[in-house]
Amino acid sequence: MTLIATESLTKRYGGRVTALADLTVAVEPGIIGLVGANGAGKSTLIKILLGLLAPSSGRVSVLGLDPTTDPAAVRARVGYMPEHDALPPDLSAAELVTHLARMSGLPRTAARERASEALRHVGLHEERHRAVGGYSTGMKQRVKLAQALVHDPDLLLLDEPTNGLDPAGRDDMLALVHRIGTEFGISVLVCSHLLGEVERICDTLVAIDGGRLLRAGPIAAMTSATDVLAVEVSEGMEELASRLAALDLPVTRDGRTLLVALADEATYDLILGAVAELDLPLHRLDQRRHRVAELFAPREPAHV
Amino acid sequence: MSEPTGVIHDIGYQRYTGLRLGRRHVFGALWLHGLRTIFGLGRSAKAKIFPWLVIGIVTLVAAGLTAVRSQTGQVVMTYAQFADAMSWLVIFFAAVAAPELVSRDLRSGVLPLYFSRPLPRGDYALAKLLALVAGLWLLLGGPQLVMFLGAAFTTGDGLGGVRDELFDLLPGLLYAGLWAVVFASVGLLVASLTGKRAFAAGGVVAVFLMTTPIVGVLSILPSRTINELAMLASPSTVVQGVGLFTLGVQLAPPGAADQMIGDFGPVYALGAVLLAAACVALLLLRYRKVAAR
Known part of the structure; x- marks a missing residue:
């Protein structure tokens, strides 16, 4: 099954700024690294995949579904971790993730259970009952990851998950993402402007630049062929x-x-x-x- | 004991195979969450102070009115008059509750976490709006119910008296509902424009209070038509106009309604509907824009 497929996908803002230009790419399930400089169109692509933005032209499918016509069905099976700060400071991680689990349609009890499970998987234990406002950047990133994971999606879209982390925090986050992609059996699309990071954990690499596709393919083929x-x-x-x-x-x-x-x-x-x-x-x-x-x-x- | 407890309990990742509820349930959960937020439930003690202070005041007033009535047999205030008298408190209540509902989410950036879930963006805005409507309606309707219970238990006319009282209560509750709908839609729209709660609260109060002088000016202009239409200039007086039109003597002394709104009652009803509808439409438009960001 093809995980994500786009066909001549183009997105223009206000008819002038071109964020994505004629992007055609198809990737199989696994850990996919989406690499490009800042402003290359990574976030725009993610928003189109979530059905939050409509493409100017072209076609897109996620998990075999079309986010432009059936965004709810896509979003039910996708977890999204945004790049920017997204956590209300006065709620505890457990409260927030439970609430967001309910927003994904989980019944009350299941939401609470899955929330503490998800927080445990990302490495937050007792501190999950404290207000998020007092968390370190690393802990906040983990909460953002937990809320993306809480409803057991088939695909995670992670926008710059290592943003703002120190080197040790980056390694932990990458190891966690790798574990989700391998042990949990959930496909992951990791966005990053740091190639060196994603190439360590992903098995497929999609590189975009200025909204255009630079390279896409299994990472093994990209490296071994050039030994x-x-x-x-x-x-x-x-x-x-x-x-x-x-x-x-x-x-x-x-x-x-x-x-x-x-x-x-x-x-x-x-x-x-x-x-x-x-x-x-x-x-x-x-x-x-x-x-x-x-x-x-x-x-x-x-x-x- | 320094056993690696994390490992002992680590049973690995488990897929979720349980129930996934549909749009209506999610909407209901968000609505209830909003309603709890308004009254500070599930939040810090500090967040509970203001809402419960206001609830205390309106309940006390209702209890006082009931006590006076049971002692003297005089109806000091009808249910509708009570709603009118408490409207200024409702303004402040809405000015605090609306920013709690929407400005806080705008500021913390949590909205992408909502909009990346199946819930349509319009549902988010409508669930918050209905939560505020319900909250304001409870704020006015709860004390009205206290007044009704007090009157029903002290009535000297048996079951018939209770029935008469109920027929007085129902229009009062509907009138309170109108206050709730208009205040909530205007208040939430204003609050949704900014992520700063203090600005949002100030904005809500300003919209309600700053428009009142306009009504005052229009009502003394030397034109009877303008005078009778003056109350359209402020959201609170629009509601009062509808009240005068529909409830008449329950709200004002005989003749007063005719004096204040003349034959323009239907215009006020239309005005209230249009005002609420316009605010809801703008609110939905606002969240179309927010969601795409």
Whole structure:
């Protein structure tokens, strides 16, 4: 089943500002990272997925439902964690999450039970009976996550869940999101402007920029396909380059380093053999994993 | 004992397979939540002070009227007159309750959490509005009921007396309902425009009190038609106009109604309906905009 699918999705505000432009993407259930700079259209996309905004043109489906025609059905199965502060300071976390569970249609008793369950899952225990106003940013983020989880959705939409957290808090939040996506069996769409964060936990990556789709696909395919071996020798780099080229290995130079595409384990042997034959002092031979960040690199001049 | 209790009780995530209630139940839950908020129930002791002070005053007045009536046999105030007399208290009550209902949510940013749920955005506004209507109606109707019970138990005419009293009470309750609808729709609309509760409260009071002098000015202009239409200028006097038109002597001495509104009674009725309808429409429009943000 396709989790989220859009087709030529376009959103213009007031006929001038284009937030989304001809976005066509389809993702399978799992943990999906939605990455883009601030203002790339992430929040607009989420609001369209929730049926809170109508797209200017194009089609969209969430869990096989159309949020433009049946927003209530979509929202019943989706949990949303907004980016900004969203908690009344004078209520306790337990009261707020219970109330919001009831707003999702849970009966009174079930709402109370699910609320304390959800708060426990995000790591809030006794403090859940204290007023939210006295919570740390990390605790507030957890409450926001708990209210998105309380009605047991099939899909979570998390808008910048690590916003305002310190490095340890970020790690905790990412681990929690990963746990929800794997152990809880709930699909998660994580929005972030920090690629390095989401690429650690998601299995699908959707990158948008200026409302346009940059890349979308399984994260494994994006990284493994570009694995290279970095070879450094103290001298004789030219000889080694020509020898490797003669062995039909694609070689590129990167300063004092030779980069060789890693086809399989045999590539190691071929390189080591070549170095030994030429009797060169091998300085370094290691696998360099292409960061997903490099996918974005070529586009940067376009921003000038 | 330092057992990892979190682990012992950790039975993992459980999917929810129970009942999911429909729109009507969610609406009802939000309405009841709003009604409780108005009276400070489920909230801090500080939030209870003002609503219960007002309730205390109106109940005391009602009890006093009942006591006087049972002693002297004189009807000091009819049910409708009681509603009129308490209207200024209702204004202040609405000015505190309406911001509690809507401004607080606007300020804390909690609305996206509501609007990302199945509940349609109009339902949110209407549930809050009906909660305020119910709250204001209870505020006036409760004391009226006290007055009725007092009168019913002290009536000298047996069951017939109770029945007559009931027929006096019902129009009074309806009139209180009209006060509630008009005050709630105007008050909630004003409060929904700002997230600052103090501004919202001031705004609500201003709309009701600042328009009263206009009525005063219009009613002394040298034109009988303008004088008779003057009470349309303020929400509270519109309600009084409808009361004079429909209840007549229950509200004012004989002849007074004719003096104040002339033949324009239906205009006042229409004015009250239009006022409430316009406020509700604007309120819904307001939340269309808020929800998309």
